[in-house]
Amino acid sequence: MIAHIVRRLLLGILTIACVYTLTFVMVISIPGNPFQQSERNMPPEAEQALRVRYSMDNNWLYFWEFIDGAVHLDFGPAFTYNDWTCNQIIADSLPVSVLIGLMAIVLAVLVGVPLGVISAVRRGGWVDMTVSALVLAGISVPTFVAGTFLLIVFAVYLKIAPVGGWGTLAHLPLPAITLSLPFIAYIARLTRMGMLDVLSSDFIRTALAKGVSPRNVVWNHALKVAFLPVLSFLGPATAQAMTGSFVVEKVFGVPGIGQHFVNAALNLDAGLIMSTVLVFATLLVFMNLLIDVLYMWIDPRIAEAV
Amino acid sequence: MRETPRAAPTRHANECAVCGMVRSVPIFCAAVLAFLISAYALIEDEAPADFRYVNPSGIHTLDPARMSWTPDFRVAINIWEGLTSAHPRTTEPVEGAALFPPQVSDDGFEYAFTIRPDARWSDGSQVTASDFVRGWRRALEPGTAADYTFMFTDHIAGAADYVKWRLEAVTALTALSRLRDGWSIDAAQAKGLAAHPGYDLIRTEAGLPEIPSASDPKAQDLEALTARANRSDADWSRLYDRFFAEHVAELDERFNAIGISAVDVRTLVVTLTRPCPYFLDLTAFPTFFPCHKSIELLQERYRGAPITAQGLVVYDPQWTKPDYRRDGYGGLVTNGPYRVSDWAFKRRLRMTVNPHYRRAQSIQCRTIDMVVYDHISAAIMAYEAEDVDFLPSMDVPYDHEIAHLSRSGQRPDFYLCDVLATYFFNFNCVSEMVAGRPNPFVDPRVRKAFSLAVDREAIVDNVLKRGDRVANTFVPSGVIAGYDSPEGLHRNADHARRLLADAGFVDGEGLPAIQLLYLPADERICQAAARMWEEELGVRVELRCKESKTFAEDKAQHRYMIARGNWYADYYDARTFLDCLVTGNGNNDSGYSSPRYDELIAQARDTPEPRRRAEILQQAERLVVEEDLPILPILHYALPIAIKPNVKGLYPNARLRFPFQYITIER
Numbered sequence: 001m002i003a004h005i006v007r008r009l010l011l012g013i014l015t016i017a018c019v020y021t022l023t024f025v026m027v028i029s030i031p032g033n034p035f036q037q038s039e040r041n042m043p044p045e046a047e048q049a050l051r052v053r054y055s056m057d058n059n060w061l062y063f064w065e066f067i068d069g070a071v072h073l074d075f076g077p078a079f080t081y082n083d084w085t086c087n088q089i090i091a092d093s094l095p096v097s098v099l100i101g102l103m104a105i106v107l108a109v110l111v112g113v114p115l116g117v118i119s120a121v122r123r124g125g126w127v128d129m130t131v132s133a134l135v136l137a138g139i140s141v142p143t144f145v146a147g148t149f150l151l152i153v154f155a156v157y158l159k160i161a162p163v164g165g166w167g168t169l170a171h172l173p174l175p176a177i178t179l180s181l182p183f184i185a186y187i188a189r190l191t192r193m194g195m196l197d198v199l200s201s202d203f204i205r206t207a208l209a210k211g212v213s214p215r216n217v218v219w220n221h222a223l224k225v226a227f228l229p230v231l232s233f234l235g236p237a238t239a240q241a242m243t244g245s246f247v248v249e250k251v252f253g254v255p256g257i258g259q260h261f262v263n264a265a266l267n268l269d270a271g272l273i274m275s276t277v278l279v280f281a282t283l284l285v286f287m288n289l290l291i292d293v294l295y296m297w298i299d300p301r302i303a304e305a306v
Numbered sequence: 307m308r309e310t311p312r313a314a315p316t317r318h319a320n321e322c323a324v325c326g327m328v329r330s331v332p333i334f335c336a337a338v339l340a341f342l343i344s345a346y347a348l349i350e351d352e353a354p355a356d357f358r359y360v361n362p363s364g365i366h367t368l369d370p371a372r373m374s375w376t377p378d379f380r381v382a383i384n385i386w387e388g389l390t391s392a393h394p395r396t397t398e399p400v401e402g403a404a405l406f407p408p409q410v411s412d413d414g415f416e417y418a419f420t421i422r423p424d425a426r427w428s429d430g431s432q433v434t435a436s437d438f439v440r441g442w443r444r445a446l447e448p449g450t451a452a453d454y455t456f457m458f459t460d461h462i463a464g465a466a467d468y469v470k471w472r473l474e475a476v477t478a479l480t481a482l483s484r485l486r487d488g489w490s491i492d493a494a495q496a497k498g499l500a501a502h503p504g505y506d507l508i509r510t511e512a513g514l515p516e517i518p519s520a521s522d523p524k525a526q527d528l529e530a531l532t533a534r535a536n537r538s539d540a541d542w543s544r545l546y547d548r549f550f551a552e553h554v555a556e557l558d559e560r561f562n563a564i565g566i567s568a569v570d571v572r573t574l575v576v577t578l579t580r581p582c583p584y585f586l587d588l589t590a591f592p593t594f595f596p597c598h599k600s601i602e603l604l605q606e607r608y609r610g611a612p613i614t615a616q617g618l619v620v621y622d623p624q625w626t627k628p629d630y631r632r633d634g635y636g637g638l639v640t641n642g643p644y645r646v647s648d649w650a651f652k653r654r655l656r657m658t659v660n661p662h663y664r665r666a667q668s669i670q671c672r673t674i675d676m677v678v679y680d681h682i683s684a685a686i687m688a689y690e691a692e693d694v695d696f697l698p699s700m701d702v703p704y705d706h707e708i709a710h711l712s713r714s715g716q717r718p719d720f721y722l723c724d725v726l727a728t729y730f731f732n733f734n735c736v737s738e739m740v741a742g743r744p745n746p747f748v749d750p751r752v753r754k755a756f757s758l759a760v761d762r763e764a765i766v767d768n769v770l771k772r773g774d775r776v777a778n779t780f781v782p783s784g785v786i787a788g789y790d791s792p793e794g795l796h797r798n799a800d801h802a803r804r805l806l807a808d809a810g811f812v813d814g815e816g817l818p819a820i821q822l823l824y825l826p827a828d829e830r831i832c833q834a835a836a837r838m839w840e841e842e843l844g845v846r847v848e849l850r851c852k853e854s855k856t857f858a859e860d861k862a863q864h865r866y867m868i869a870r871g872n873w874y875a876d877y878y879d880a881r882t883f884l885d886c887l888v889t890g891n892g893n894n895d896s897g898y899s900s901p902r903y904d905e906l907i908a909q910a911r912d913t914p915e916p917r918r919r920a921e922i923l924q925q926a927e928r929l930v931v932e933e934d935l936p937i938l939p940i941l942h943y944a945l946p947i948a949i950k951p952n953v954k955g956l957y958p959n960a961r962l963r964f965p966f967q968y969i970t971i972e973r
Contacts, residue, residue, distance in 0.1 A: 032855040035451065041862065041892045042453065045473045049448040052480050052616045058489065082367035083626045084651055092651045103342055106335045156687065163687040164679065166653060253679045255653045268855050 001296060001303055008292065012285035019281040020067065020274065027270045028059050034079050034268035054079070056270070066274060075275035080267040086275040089260060093244070094279065096166065097256035100248070101241030103176035105234065108183035113223075113230065115184070116191025120199060120226075121218055131188060138185025147178040147251035164253035175252045179245055183237055187230055194226030228299070235291030239284040243276075352648075355656060355675035357953070357969060359696035360685040364652040364678045368626035368638070370592040371445040374453035376874075376962060380698065381676060382592040384657060384966050385640040389419050389438065389574070389589040394965050395957040398878075399586040403433050403596070403641060404574070407586070414581030414914060415463075419589075421572040426662035427598050428645040435568035437641075441597035442566055448476050449618030454593040456892075457876070461585065463565030463577040471560060472617070475553045478502040479617040482546040504549065553617060581914045584879045591876070598639040601625050604632060643669055643967035652678050657966075671969040689948055695971075696956065697948040698964060701827075706771035708946045713773060719951050721958040722944045726785060726875040728777055728883065731822075731835070731938040736897030737864045743818035747867055751809040753935040756868070757795050758802035759842040760835055766941050769834045777939035779931050780873075780887075781880045785960065789880045789920045792928035794939070799842045806843055814844030823850045823866035825857055831940065832870065861895050871895055871937065875961070880923045881910070887930055887937070898936030903929050 035050045036042045051057040054077065055065050069076050075086035119131035154161040154174060161174050198204060199222055207217050244258025257276060264272035296303035361377040370382050383392070391402040400406065404419040411417075425433035445452045446459075446469055459466040477498030481491045491499070499505060565577030578585065588594060605621050613619055622632065628646045630636045638646055643665060644657035655676040659669050677694060679685035682702050688694050700708055700720075712720035733747040733756070734740060746752045762776045775782070778794025803813070811817045820839065824832045829851065836847035852860060861869050873893075875882045885891060888907050889899040906926035913919040930936055949956050955968040 030855075032859040034855075036855075036858060041858075041895070042451070043455070043892050045448065045477070046451040046455070048480075049473070049476055049616075049618060050451045052476070053449060053451075053614070053618055053620060057480070058484075061489075077623060080366060081364065081651070082369065082372060083365075083623055085623075089651060099342060103339065106339045106342075110335050110339075151687075155691075159691075163691050163693060164681075164684045165677065165688070165693075250681050251684070253681060253684050255651070255678070259652075259680065266853060266855065 005289070005293065008289050012289060015285055016278065016281045020070075020278060023274055023277045024063055024066070027268075027273055028062075030268055032268050034270055054271075062270075066271070070275070070278060075278075076271045078264075078269055078272045080264070080269045080272070086271050089272065090257065090275060090279060093255055093257040093260060094242075096254060097244035097249075097258060098242045100172070100176050100179060100254065100256065101238065101244070103172065104180035104183060104241050105238050107176060107180040108187050108237075109230075109234070111180070112184040112187030113191050113227070115188040117195055117218060117223060117226075119188070120192045120195030123196065131192075135185040135188050138181045139189075141181070143178055143181070143245060143247045144251055146181050147174070147248055150174050150178055151251065164251070166253065166255050171252075171254070175248050175254050178251070179241060179248050183241065186233060186237070190229045190233055191223075191226055194229050195222055198222040198225045224298075228295070231294060231298070232291060235287045236284060239280070239287040243280045243283060352656075353673075355673040356671045356971060357673075357696070357966065358675045358677055358694045359698060360679050360682075360688070360694050361655075361676045362679060362682050362685065362699055362701070364680075365649075365655060365676075368646070368649075369450075369623075370595040371441065371450050371452045371454075371597075373592055377698075379592050380962075380964060381646075381655060381657070382595065383590075383642070383963060384644050384674070385642040385646055385660075386592065386595040387425070387642045388591065388594050388596075390586045392590045392961075392963050392965065394955065394963075394968050395959065397959050397961045397963050399590050402590060415578050417576045417578070417585065418569075419574045419576070421574065422664070423572070424664040425641060426660075426664070427639050427641050428660045428662060429598075429600075429639050430662050431598075432571070433596060433641050434571050435574035436571075437596035437598060438574050438594075439566055439568050440599065440602070441595055443561060444597060444619075444621070445593050446472075446561075447619045448472050449614070449620045452593060454591070454876075457588055457591065457593055461578050461582050461588065463579050465564050465566075466579075468560055468564050474498070474502050475549075476617045478505065479546070479550060479553065479615070482542065482549055483615045486542040486546045504552065550615075550617070554613060557613075580912060583916060583919075584877045587877045587879075596641060598641075600635060600637070600639055604636045643965075644674065647673075654678065665967060669967045671966060671971060674966055686948075689950075692950075695950045695953050696964075698962060700946040700948060705946055709772045709944065712946060717948075720946055720948050722773055722946055723958045723962060724775065724782075724785075724960055725943040725945050725962060726782055726878075726960040727873060727943050728780055728782065729774075729831075729870070729872045729940050729943060730777070730780065731940065732861070732866075732869045732871045732896040733936055733938065734864050734867050734869070734896060735899070735936050740821060740865060740867050745867055746809070746811065746817055746820075749809050750934050751805045752811070753938075754795070754933075755802040755805040755809070755843065756839060757935045757938045758798045758805070760838050760938065760940070761797050762940055763797075764838075765831055765834050769830050770941070772946070773944045774941040775944065777941045780927060780937060780939050781883045782942045786878055786880055788916055790924060792924055792931060794931045795935075802842060814846075817845050819846045819848045821848050821850055821867045823852060823857065823860055823869040825854055825870065826851055828870045835940075864897055868938075869895065872943075880920075880927070881907070884923060884926055884930075896936040898930070898934065900929065900934060903934070 033042060033047050034056075035047055048057070055061050066076065073087070075090070078084050078086050078089055081089065115131050115134075119128040122128050151163065151174065155163045162168070162170050165171055195218075199218075204217055204222055207221050208214065212221070244256035244261070246258040246262045248254065249256045249259045257279070260272055260276050261280075263269075264276060361380070363375070363377055365381060366375050366378050367373050368378065368381065370386055373379060373382060387403045389402050389404040389408070390399040390406065392398070393400045403425040404421050408420070409418040419435075421433055421435060427433060442458065444450050445455060446465060448469070455469060459469050477495065481495040481499040484491050484495070567575050569575050582588075601621060604625055622636070624630045624632075625636055626638050627636075628638045628649055630638070640646070640660065641663075643660060643663045645660045646655060647658040648654070648656040657674040657676070659666050659672050663669075679688060682700060685694065685697055686700065686702065689697050702708070708720055709722055711717040712722055733753045734745055735748060735753075737745050738748060739745060747756075762778070766774050766776050778796065779791040781789065781791055783791035806812070806814065822832055822836055832849060832851075836849055839845050839847055850866070860866055873883055873886060884907060886893045887896070887898050887903065888894065889904050903926055906922055906929070910919050910922040910926065913922060931939065945962070947958055949958075952972045954970045954972065956964055956966070
């Protein structure tokens, strides 16, 4: 098991290295001047001076300098926001996104799993139909629509939540709920499919035949198996939720890290693009590894297999 | 086979563990949730500020020498003070950190500013003339890469030569340091090195191969150079060291030769290249702000050496942080009415009154929060919910409705600012070919035809509906005192078709598809203009909407036929607009080049007599808006802002400059 984890770790590092190289190649191939701030044109000499200053006049040098910095957890300066380093930007925005993301995932599990279970048990009934419709809506309604809707209902009409921004407890629920909606839908659907599979299997029939209460069978015997696909979904989903959502941040004015993914790319802010991508890649690799370990803990058959 | 005795217990044990796990998931989740909420609840919130306003994008930099965004300037003019400052209503120059007005020599070349004895930095120290010299020098340095260096090089005696000398040296030192380290250099770098005045002498001494100074150094010469670099590092090293030492030795002497000098602690004498009627307007601009001496101490700690191997002077970019410390140095010190007391990235910037500022006692608005709302609609909702007091920008797709509410008097707290700015189209005047097609716009008749075919009134009244002013000229007419704009062109479709026929394109026959390059925000204007051209001239227009960086690149490379453009005045004079069309100007995006125009502008520059000067400038403008048409002016912006009715002392103005120290709030 330890050997497996070590192997996975090494593979993870290789993955991150590949992601970095690919991103780097893409970043340096985009045409344009990353230092130009406004629409006013920058004198070519000034651009050259800045390229020299940030070692960007030589791609190899830049490639190695950036990776050298990244290994020492120093991602260098951000070009668009001159007074801040990428480290400061990430340190400032990642916790916000992690907080909202974790809340969204927790919410998604707390709501999504029971929904899935209920609709599987009442298969074909009106409860199942309603849940399926809600799931479909959750997956297909874009977050900017859902977010704006919540904002209008709770902030503008009911006035029980702030319009947006960040800094107090009241700013927390709306973005977290918005972010959790698609996850709730996916988890409910995964749970329902898993449950339907399990409920028709032999050991459930046996358990029922032996007189175990249906409630006990559903929540204890069936769910433990049906939960496995949800668990494997949770790895990447948690990583995704924690690295922020551009849309949710934009709608609610939340200073998370998601906006930097998009804005850095639009601004050609090379350092910020690569550091946010590296953070995301690392989180993803780590979460997947964590889920693997959890899997082995839940189901020793997997541990024995590896 | 019978069951092995230990099989059952194992399974049983597993089952229990898993059951327990699954059952505990909700409990675990709830625990995490509770923890997160309680952890978050511990974060304390500060007392609310007296006045809150929205900045849609966050601050790009607080370094006054480097800034070029309006939201950054907005903070800068409140935390710093130049030699002059801007009147809150008219934006005309009024007293700043120096006594007003300064002594100006009879010929208008020399300005002697006396710093007020009560001008103080936020740490209590006296503002000195050398603080200004320090700030201005930073703006000239190539390592700072200031967008507004031209304000110094255009106006201050010797500044242009100094900057040129520094840039040449940086290019040469960059090339040499690369050769020294065994890296190859590219054609541009080789050219820069060879072009340096000191190169020949040292090259002969060091016995190094000659770099061809011809317009493009050939590949094999470069290879030879690089090979040479790899063979013997010593020669390059010696050459580099000598170059570097000579340059650094001359640095201060060269700088002292330019027209900026601190005669004594409180007297700053500035010598201009020629009399400049708007110089006191410039000194209120952030690029001309002073810089506290703490930055130098901080820089020594940051770099060790004052200058990098490439000859750049580079400062610790963290110096603008209010709470930054390196070995006990640092922390932003400013001399304006406010100081920055807290700055959270892309969330909030808090300004509190600078207790050492001379008006500190009479400033009613003691704390100001700049809050960031990326989404302007969200900012408007926050304004409606009384969360913020002032919206300096309401750039939303429904801004015409806001403008309507303002004009109809339904919302007296919404104002329209007639901004000193022009929105126009650039015609590509240089490239013969665009995207493999011939570019018809090299012919002035075609440019004029396209200009005559556009109905600007329709764009302003029916498309944008915001109340912008129709622009027939580049310089907004009737705004700059003493300057009368020419008439400009009015819509005349028949004339347009005749001109097009004269140019050889009867009814648009033979014209390639016209590429119109623009940004996503210009969608409506550009679709309307394209339709007018298609209907009036019989041409086909290809709409090419691009994201801003790609747009800028295409525009700079002249990969367009028509491209949107805009220009915001930097100072109150027609030249801030007209200079853009001078041959070789960095912002001459159309690539227009007319000896006559250049001569007129040069003549106006050298004419001290105001009336005569205005006449020459008017002639120059007439040339571009009535005859040659390198650009097609469309409109002068009217931008909506919102000020809560209880906020007094904040005025809508043409340059969107809002000094907060005069605000009073009625509760």
